[in-house]
Amino acid sequence: MANHREIPAQVRFPTATELDAEVPGQVITEIADLYTDLDALNLQPLWTQNARLLSKVPRPSALPWLWRHGDLRRMAERSKDLITISRGGDRRVLALANPGLGGKPFATPTLWAAIQYLGGGESAPGHRHSPAAIRFVLEGSGTITTVDGDACEMRSGDLILTPPWQFHDHANESGSPMIWFDGLDLPIVSHLDAIFFELFPGADMQPVRGRNISEGIYGGRATVPRVEGSATGPSSPLLVYRYEDTGKSLAALLAHSAGPMVSLEYINPVTGAGVLPTIGCYAHRIAARRPTVPRREVGSSVFVVYRGSGKSIIDGVEFAWGEGDVFVVPSWACVEHHANVESDLFSITDQPVIKALGLYREDFEAAQKVVGVFEGGNDV
């Protein structure tokens, strides 16, 4: 007769030890005692959990997910009315919390993604932190992000960098709200126990040295200036990447490409490396009604729909998207994009970290079978 006696439930860690029919009851009791005693000593056996720890392929905790622009905008406006600057709204930021991450305010295990809303005439005081940040402007103009004294003008579709440990503040000089996407490596830096933060000393806003200084020196041309100190540091000295430039490049690329999607990586103009050591930034243009090849890659991404409409199939589930929507592609998820009209997507990814650690892989697959349609993120 088969032996169905189980390891007692008070043993906290997984108890998946295979017991054949001949194992005497006394041995089962001794194994259970072993597990209990190991637990008391904060020791855990590998043999009960190695299949979970060493899966054949990545099993990301983050879920493919999508947040709709209408929800993001409406909630930001409600926050604006209720959470004034004096009530803590100096950083009026709504973090996209992936439901797979147990309530953490992170979009993926490595990326923070958020919507920031700054009303007309409002300002967000200066501070700096060890996590790196990027801003991608979704709506409005007239806000200045000042980074170490360089007042960078923000316009729709622009990418603005705030590299680690550089003082930055935001001032909306217009009478209308500005909305932008925030991407940070906060989860990575937090996991590494390397968070540092401080307010700008003595005043809300830092002194301004000039407007668009980095853009004047490094921007918009295929030359590298010979400026003292320009080759230093792992982050790009260029702080602003204009949509006007990326849009032109995407148009030229797509016009001369046989593929359905073209992509640009935003880079450090001095070194040719990515803009930040931990966050990769990309702009994509997808041709209308020409699906992309299904693809998997190690590393997670967050996509922002800047222009157009369409859908992405992620691990067999269809995610319809439109302008201002934000969606997550977890590590090793199979993804393909279908645009109804020519569409521009901006994305951030943890790929610089994945590649630096020698962990990068990609794979291509045949067209996916659609097994479901994403219905989360409905209006509340």
Ligand SMILES: [Fe+2]
């Ligand atoms: Fe910040």
